Amino acid sequence: METKIRIALQKKGRLNDDSMKLLKEAGIKFNVGSGKLVASSPNFPIEVLFLRDDDIPQTVADKVADIGIVGENEMLEKGFDLNISKRLGFSRCRLSLAIPKADEYKGLDYFEGKKVATSYPVILKKYFAEQKINADIHEITGSVEIAPGIGLADGICDIVSSGSTLVANRLKEVDVVMESEALLVAAPELSAEKQALLDEIIFRINSVKAANSNKYILMNVPNDKVNDILEILPGMKSPTVLPLADDKWSSVHSVIQEKKFWEIIGQLRNKGAEGILVIPIEKMIL
Template sequence: MKTLKIAIQKSGRLNEKSVELLKNCGLSFENYKSSLISPVSNFPLEILFLRDDDIPEYVQDGIADLGIVGENVICETEVEVAYLQRLGFGKCTLKLAIPNKGDIQALADLNGKAIATSYPVILGKFLKDNNVEAEIRTISGSVEISPGLGLADAICDIVSTGGTLKSNGLKPFGDVLSSEAVLIGRKGEEEDPLIQELIQRIQSVLRAKETKYVVLNAERKNVDEIKTLLPGIKSPTVVPLAEEGWVAIHTVIPEKDFWSRINQLKAAGAQGIVVMPIEKIIL
């Protein structure tokens, strides 16, 4: 039987979440912290642990069938790969940032300035699209210290919380690219049965993270009104209780919908509301 290969970060901000996702898909593997390759014992899959910059090219060239990597890396390396599934973690923004004290007020003020970045390809496209002519200075690390050292007038870097910018006397100036972790594959091989099975597992885990299993009690006369407030996967399950005229209503709903409707449910007669996490949802 064919064995798939999936490449994920060896270390970095996406490593732990990628490992967690694969384990939640029911995949069993060990020693991933001490090895570059880890076989999965209960699915035809090998996990490759690589530098994030290498993952897109490994997938493009067919060395790996799949990869988990940030969109920013894909855009910077300009590879040809298929986007198979957005994963909802590793969200960040590639931003322009400028010194708190300076004369830059608008994008046009960057003309003739020097901008330090680890993402020259993405930044170059952004500047071209906005008709800005600035010098791009490529720096592999610690981009945020460049203005303080006189190496650049502004920076373009990944920002998650903004704490690093603030500690270096910088402030966000503009968004260049929004990014999150994505599952990628080699173009033309998206319909491979094993790949589709793994995608199905991943999707079931992602759905479960966004939804809750809800059980509540209500008088039978209030069921119709309560059902209109519970947009489940299909329709709620209604089970009679031992007490005459009362039922238990079971459903699965998006967590964001539940919290916006809880007062409406209580007003409609819902009682004893229990909210539980879900491990997987398979459609």
């Protein structure tokens, strides 16, 4: 019988969208129908469970699923012993403290003796303890941001992405408790077969991530400027230099990081490179 690995994913929302996109880019497809909570892959030995994001840590910890993609905030709040296999870099957000917009804020002492509503009491309690703040923490599930407006709390601690929800409820962000991103987590002590499947998934994800953060470039360079150009180009190992029909020119190929793209392109042009082509990389095997 073929060994399969089971992954737990958020059933809907931004984390689901980003997770499914990543797995698709990694060549893993799922037979997903409307409303299905379990799906299999026709081209990889994997099965997916679609769950609420706050149920994922326990599902993996109990080994109902072998691995999962979950927000770092949810993993820390639940406190289960899970292995972080890969930081995925998407679904970034922050867990922040916020207070009524009209209130004056001079520091964390504002929260001393105050009521704070949150869906993350474990994280917040630890944070306040570290900061030596004695606050009254009220756990609320859903619509935390309305708590100050209805007199339930003096402030809140909640997930913030754009901050538009805070503005809509006349709140202002005053302190960041933690930064969060999506994590690929695994249950402890996977079997050798399932660990091999997880390693293959991570290998594919790394290839996708490397491709997304790099660009393939090729350009025409006068032969007497090739060495100057090679000093600029980082390359994976060494740029490729090919002769052109015009024996005074060469074609130079390389890979550059997207974050350095415009800086490097400017240097290449100044050194005499012409006809620069920039090509997206679909996959990059390191």
